[in-house]
Amino acid sequence: xxxxxxxxxxxxxxxxxxxxxxxxxxxxxxxxxxxxxxxxxxxxxxxxxxxxxxxxxxxxxxxxxxxxxxxxxxxxxxxxxxxxxxxxxxxxxxxxxxxxxxxxxxxxxxxxxxxxxxxxxxxxxxxxxxxxxxxxxxxxxxxxxxxxxxxxxxxxxxxxxxxxxxxxxxxxxxxxxxxxxxxxxxxxxxxxxxxxxxxxxxxxxxxxxxxxxxxxxxxxxxxxxxxxxxxxxxxxxxxxxxxxxxxxxxxxxxxxxxxxxxxxxxxxxxxxxxxxxxxxxxxxxxxxxxxxxxxxxxxxxxxxxxxxxxxxxxxxxxxxxxxxxxxxxxxxxxxxxxxxxxxxxxxxxxxxxxxxxxxxxxxxxxxxxxxxxxxxxxxxxxxxxxxxxxxxxxxxxxxxxxxxxxxxxxxxxxxxxxxxxxxxxxxxxxxxxxxxxxxxxxxxxxxxxxxxxxxxxxxxxxxxxxxxxxxxxxxxxxxxxxxxxxxxxxxxxxxxxxxxxxxxxxxxxxxxxxxxxxxxxxxxxxxxxxxxxxxxxxxxxxxxxxxxxxxxxxxxxxxxxxxxxxxxxxxxxxxxxxxxxxxxxxxxxxxxxxxxxxxxxxxxxxxxxxxxxxxxxxxxxxxxxxxxxxxxxxxxxxxxxxxxxxxxxxxxxxxxxxxxxxxxxxxxxxxxxxxxxxxxxxxxxxxxxxxxxxxxxxxxxxxxxxxxxxxxxxxxxxxxxxxxxxxxxxxxxxxxxxxxxxxxxxx
Amino acid sequence: xxxxxxxxxxxxxxxxxxxxxxxxxxxxxxxxxxxxxxxxxxxxxxxxxxxxxxxxxxxxxxxxxxxxxxxxxxxxxxxxxxxxxxxxxxxxxxxxxxxxxxxxxxxxxxxxxxxxxxxxxxxxxxxxxxxxxxxxxxxxxxxxxxxxxxxx
Ligand code: FES
Ligand code: FES
Numbered sequence: 001x002x003x004x005x006x007x008x009x010x011x012x013x014x015x016x017x018x019x020x021x022x023x024x025x026x027x028x029x030x031x032x033x034x035x036x037x038x039x040x041x042x043x044x045x046x047x048x049x050x051x052x053x054x055x056x057x058x059x060x061x062x063x064x065x066x067x068x069x070x071x072x073x074x075x076x077x078x079x080x081x082x083x084x085x086x087x088x089x090x091x092x093x094x095x096x097x098x099x100x101x102x103x104x105x106x107x108x109x110x111x112x113x114x115x116x117x118x119x120x121x122x123x124x125x126x127x128x129x130x131x132x133x134x135x136x137x138x139x140x141x142x143x144x145x146x147x148x149x150x151x152x153x154x155x156x157x158x159x160x161x162x163x164x165x166x167x168x169x170x171x172x173x174x175x176x177x178x179x180x181x182x183x184x185x186x187x188x189x190x191x192x193x194x195x196x197x198x199x200x201x202x203x204x205x206x207x208x209x210x211x212x213x214x215x216x217x218x219x220x221x222x223x224x225x226x227x228x229x230x231x232x233x234x235x236x237x238x239x240x241x242x243x244x245x246x247x248x249x250x251x252x253x254x255x256x257x258x259x260x261x262x263x264x265x266x267x268x269x270x271x272x273x274x275x276x277x278x279x280x281x282x283x284x285x286x287x288x289x290x291x292x293x294x295x296x297x298x299x300x301x302x303x304x305x306x307x308x309x310x311x312x313x314x315x316x317x318x319x320x321x322x323x324x325x326x327x328x329x330x331x332x333x334x335x336x337x338x339x340x341x342x343x344x345x346x347x348x349x350x351x352x353x354x355x356x357x358x359x360x361x362x363x364x365x366x367x368x369x370x371x372x373x374x375x376x377x378x379x380x381x382x383x384x385x386x387x388x389x390x391x392x393x394x395x396x397x398x399x400x401x402x403x404x405x406x407x408x409x410x411x412x413x414x415x416x417x418x419x420x421x422x423x424x425x426x427x428x429x430x431x432x433x434x435x436x437x438x439x440x441x442x443x444x445x446x447x448x449x450x451x452x453x454x455x456x457x458x459x460x461x462x463x464x465x466x467x468x469x470x471x472x473x474x475x476x477x478x479x480x481x482x483x484x485x486x487x488x489x490x491x492x493x494x495x496x497x498x499x500x501x502x503x504x505x506x507x508x509x510x511x512x513x514x515x516x517x518x519x520x521x522x523x524x525x526x527x528x529x530x531x532x533x534x535x536x537x538x539x540x541x542x543x544x545x546x547x548x549x550x551x552x553x554x555x556x557x558x559x560x561x562x563x564x565x566x567x568x569x570x571x572x573x574x575x576x577x578x579x580x581x582x583x584x585x586x587x588x589x590x591x592x593x594x595x596x597x598x599x600x601x602x603x604x605x606x607x608x609x610x611x612x613x614x615x616x617x618x619x620x621x622x623x624x625x626x627x628x629x630x631x632x633x634x635x636x637x638x639x640x641x642x643x644x645x646x647x648x649x650x651x652x653x654x655x656x657x658x659x660x661x662x663x664x665x666x667x668x669x670x671x672x673x674x675x676x677x678x679x680x681x682x683x684x685x686x687x688x689x690x691x692x693x694x695x696x697x698x699x700x701x702x703x704x705x706x707x708x709x710x711x712x713x714x715x716x717x718x719x720x721x722x723x724x725x726x727x728x729x730x731x732x733x734x735x736x737x738x739x740x741x742x743x744x745x746x747x
Numbered sequence: 748x749x750x751x752x753x754x755x756x757x758x759x760x761x762x763x764x765x766x767x768x769x770x771x772x773x774x775x776x777x778x779x780x781x782x783x784x785x786x787x788x789x790x791x792x793x794x795x796x797x798x799x800x801x802x803x804x805x806x807x808x809x810x811x812x813x814x815x816x817x818x819x820x821x822x823x824x825x826x827x828x829x830x831x832x833x834x835x836x837x838x839x840x841x842x843x844x845x846x847x848x849x850x851x852x853x854x855x856x857x858x859x860x861x862x863x864x865x866x867x868x869x870x871x872x873x874x875x876x877x878x879x880x881x882x883x884x885x886x887x888x889x890x891x892x893x894x895x896x897x898x899x
Contacts (some may be wrong), residue, residue, distance in 0.1 A: 070842025070879045231838065238843025239834040240827070241779025241818035245844060248778035281762065299773035300782075301765050373783050373791055373844045373878045396844060422781070422844025423878050455784045649838050653884070657841055660880030683788035683876060692869040694882035 051097075052081060052159035055167075055203040060187070062089065063097035066148040067394045068225050068234070069372075069424035071712040072650040073148045075233040077647065080153055083226045084160030084218060086184040087199070089233060096418035097396035116518035116612070128291040143394040143457060144429050144541065146614040146710035149646065157217050165212035170205040171197055226646045232730045234420070246392030246419040249376040254379070255284060257440045258303035259433075259453055259614050260310050261292030263460050263539045264676030267317035269293075277306040286310065288445045289436040291461070296440060307454075316676055319536040323467075323672040326536055327364070330469050332491050333533035340492065340532040341508035343517040347525035352483035356475040359564055361557055363472070364737040365549035367669035368465040368542055369678075369686060374422020375458045376433040380441035381448040382407060386446075387414045389438070392421030394428040398501055402431055406438045425661070426541035430463050432502065456681040463497070463540030464671055464678075466490045468549035470516075472557030476565035481572065483525035484747040486557060488513050488550055496539045515547025515717050516554045520579040520612055528554075537676075543661055544716040547613040551717035552666070552724070552738065555609040559725050560734065569608050569725070570595050577610075581641050581705045582617040586610055588639035588700055589619040598729035605723025609718040616714035617706060620659065620722040622695075624730050630745035633663065633695040638715055643708040645701050654711040656697045662719030664689025666738050667746050693747060748808055752777065753820030763809030768792045770808050771772030771817065779818045779847050783876070793848035795820075800855035818847040821854060829899065830854055833892035841879035849875050853889050861897055863889065 054061040064077035074096075078089040105110045168182045171189045181192050188196040220227065237243035262268065274286040277295055282302035287294050293310055297303035305643040320326045378391035380403075387403045388570045404413045421428055437451035453461070468490035475483040492510040509532055510517075517528040542548060562572045570590050577583055589595070589608070599605045610619045618640040625632050638655050645651045669686050672679045724735040727744060735743055750757045752775070759774050766785075771777040771794070783791030785804045792803040797813030822828030827835070830853050840846045849872065856863060856871040863871070868889050877885070 068842075070844075072841065212890065231835070232840075234843065235835050235838050236824050237839055238840035238846055239831045239850065240822065240824050241847040242824060243843050244778070245781075248784070250776050250778065299761075301768060301769035301773065304785075371878060373781075373789065373842070373876065421842060423842045425878070452782070455782075455786075653838065653841055653881070656883055657880035660882065661878075664880070682786055683784045684786060686874060687788070688878060689880065689882070690873045690876065691882045691885065692873040694880075694886075697883050 004249055052165040054605050055199055057200055057203055061093040061095050064094050065097050067143040069421040072232050076647050079225050080156035081160040084157050085164050087187040099400045105597040113600040138550035146713040149710045150708055158233050161215040162211055162213055165215050166206050167199055167202050169209055169212050170202045229649045237449045244372050245422045247374050249379040249390040254448045255296050256300045256303050257296045257306040257449050257451040259294045259436055259457055261461050262306040262314045268468045270313040270315050273311040280306045289439045294440045304454055311573040321676050322674055330533050333489050333531050337532045341530035344528040349483055349485045349525045349527040352525035358473050360473045361554040363470045365468040367467050368665055368669055369459050369462045369671055372423030375455055376453040377433040378437035379450040382441045382445050390417040391434050392419050399431050399434050402435050403438055425543045429541050459681045460678050463538050465542030466539040470553035475560045476561050479565050481523055481561045484523045485521050485527045486516055487529050488516050489531040489533055491535050493539055511546040515613055516549035518583045522578055523575045544613055544713040547717040551611040552720040555721035556724055584702055585617045585619045585639040589621050590635050592698055593621040593637040605726045605730025607722045609722035611718040613717050614707040614714050616640055618714045618718050620718045622722045624726040624727040626730055630747045632747045636695050636697050638699045639707040641702040642711050643705040645703055651711050652699050655699045655715045658715035659719045660689050662716040666720035668739050670739050751814045764873045765808045766804050767806040768803040777817055790848040791845050793851045800852050829890040829895045833888040837884045837888040839881050839884040839888050841881055857893055
């Protein structure tokens with residue numbers, strides 16, 4: 001990669017190091033290797049050849065630090081190491097490890113910069129590289145932003161290769177056989193005479209020599225596991241009820257807790273009466289926690305019942321009380337005072353809009369809950385000199401630090417047992433539920449306590465996707481889109497979420513305009529302006545944050561302009577896009593769907609949308625049919641390019657799952673507020689897509705893009721605008737507000 | 748109270764109005780039965796009572812009318828039920844949290860209807876929410892399991 005000069009680089013780094021952790025480091029620290037955390041806990045004869053591979057006489061452990069929230073990353077991480085180490089990953093213990101600097105996430109930090117992902121120029125790449133270093137130094141270890149594969153694929157393969165070559169070096173030292181004459185196979189080093197020495201037998205000798213770090217990665221053509229259909233390592237457990245999730249922890253002597261928090265987030269309490277709750281069967285105590293109260297009881301059911309029996313005098317929070325007032329706050333924020341960014345400003349939009357007929361449209365996207373099927377839960381055991389936490393989290397280092405702050409123990413005495421999550425969609429990038437669980441357990445040292453949120457608590461106290469609106473203005477002429485101006489307005493997600501978890505980075509909130517400013521269209525006059533409305537209730541990252549709303553606005557308005565210009569939606573997009581990866585996915589989705597325009601016959605319609613999010617270009621085509629039971633989505637075609645695909649079976653699941661997530665919420669879901677409280681508190685009023693609404697999917701991953709990217713989110717964003725476009729083609733009605741069920745009926 | 752679960756007798760000392768879901772999870776540590784909503788909207792808590800799929804969050808302990816089967820009673824990693832084998836073949840699960848309920852619901856469907864159409868599957872399985880969106884593979888796996896069972 002090209003770099004700018006040393007001086008500029010260092011000064012930029014020092015100037016930017018506060019972005020994630022509040023610390024500035026010199027270049028010296030940047031180039032110093034990160035210490036290997038596994039070296040500390042090793043016994044005699046055990047080897048930790050890299051921070052990711054531990055070998056003892058008893059067995060081999062891979063550290064797979066990225067959290068599995070359903071996206072299959074545990075399996076992928078193991079497979080990446082195993083490909084180079086030549087071992088069946090099913091024979092290896094997989095351990096998420098403890099929070100550590102060695103497991104930092106540099107990709108997410110880099111993605112939050114004000115450069116579009118498809119812009120691979122010298123300045124963006126240099127700054128991305130530096131941001132990755134800052135993330136390492138500040139130990140920002142988190143799972144999110146579809147970043148795991150992008151961030152770790154080389155690191156983990158190098159870890160496997162380093163371990164393999166070091167094991168060979170150990171055999172070479174033992175036998176005198178030249179390193180080059182040794183090979184590895186199925187957990188063994190194989191000598192020229194076919195003698196096999198197991199890796200575990202070599203642990204002591206490998207630990208005694210310098211790791212061989214001068215290794216080259218195997219080319220794709222030599223892969224035996226990666227890139228081929230393989231069985232996810234957790235698939236048997238997840239098909240037989242034997243997978244343990246965070247909520248399933250069972251410890252001897254464990255008690256159970258439920259939380260009752262202020263439905264108005266952050267409002268506080270004037271007072272409460274716990275007498276009725278304390279008199280109920282199986283109840284041990286009532287304790288105060290962040291945002292409200294908790295009941296400790298003999299089982300979850302008793303705790304749930306008693307939490308309902310608490311009489312609490314809640315104080316109102318300081319955000320607007322109703323959805324109507326919140327929308328008004330957004331409308332009012334479209335002024336220079338709230339202008340936060342203008343990261344795209346090509347040509348002369350003002351001039352272009354001044355001398356033509358202006359097409360204008362307003363779009364809205366509601367608050368949405370994450371509502372992972374597994375409600376939030378954490379089990380905590382506080383002891384005199386140790387705190388243990390069992391939970392499913394995407395931010396283990398933040399969880400550890402919270403335990404340190406709340407209990408005063410040394411960080412080295414906190415153990416985070418990171419467990420599988422029954423979904424997340426971004427919710428486990430917050431740790432409020434763990435904080436409460438620590439507060440609860442701290443009242444009964446020595447007793448493990450599992451805190452489980454009811455579904456109603458989970459939905460009432462989500463950090464929702466923020467409401468978001470946009471106004472588009474544009475002009476067309478000669479069958480082309482000539483000017484495009486989009487104002488995107490929302491409370492700042494970066495201030496809210498980063499403010500809770502890290503610190504608020506300086507500069508514009510790029511997430512507020514993700515999916516809009518960063519799209520690879522070359523419209524001659526093209527402008528995207530972000531407005532940060534005043535903060536409301538705390539908000540959070542929701543699958544494809546920013547873009548899940550902006551892509552709907554951006555693509556829908558583009559679609560309106562293309563229609564007004566009388567152009568073909570696919571051809572006009574291709575005409576406007578120069579980026580080769582993006583063009584290829586559009587061409588591919590056109591071929592897959594036999595594209596010949598939006599008209600596919602009476603009572604039917606075809607829509608298209610494109611989005612470049614998380615570094616992945618995705619194009620989706622959707623067919624719908626009007627039926628007497630409502631609109632039916634028939635088929636969805638998805639073409640995407642995330643570079644090399646390591647786990648093809650799972651990659652397909654992520655594409656379809658993300659599209660279903662995008663479609664189901666766009667059709668059916670919203671959170672509305674009355675008296676500061678969420679009105680939808682369970683799946684009877686918030687359910688996403690169900691089986692009977694699910695269309696048939698056709699997917700293609702092109703694997704032509706140079707950079708490797710993740711797929712957990714990218715197919716989410718274009719789903720809603722593609723559906724709206726299809727409904728327009730079928731009915732002539734533009735859907736400018738989600739959920740679409742406000743305007744039309746679906747089957 | 749006596750319960751027969753997966754062929755084994757259990758004695759529980761819990762209130763009669765306690766939902767079977769919590770009796771199984773917290774009283775007997777059978778955590779494969781999942782809590783998702785508590786109000787019959789998600790199907791994560793599905794078990795069989797006398798072979799019929801029911802929402803265990805809606806069945807009070809005192810009302811349990813027959814023998815309970817949880818996913819462990821259907822099959823185990825070493826002795827998979829045909830439906831589980833199909834689920835593995837199609838790699839249905841993402842987070843997996845809903846899948847015990849999905850599989851038990853599918854078992855109920857296939858016991859009544861050995862050759863379901865897509866519409867039959869939709870009708871029988873739409874009460875089982877999957878927030879990860881594994882639906883296309885659920886459909887495919889139900890069809891595959893149906894033909895595997897027919898050929899047995
Ligand atoms: S927990 Fe019983 S249906 Fe959701
Ligand atoms: S696999 Fe996650 S809810 Fe179904």
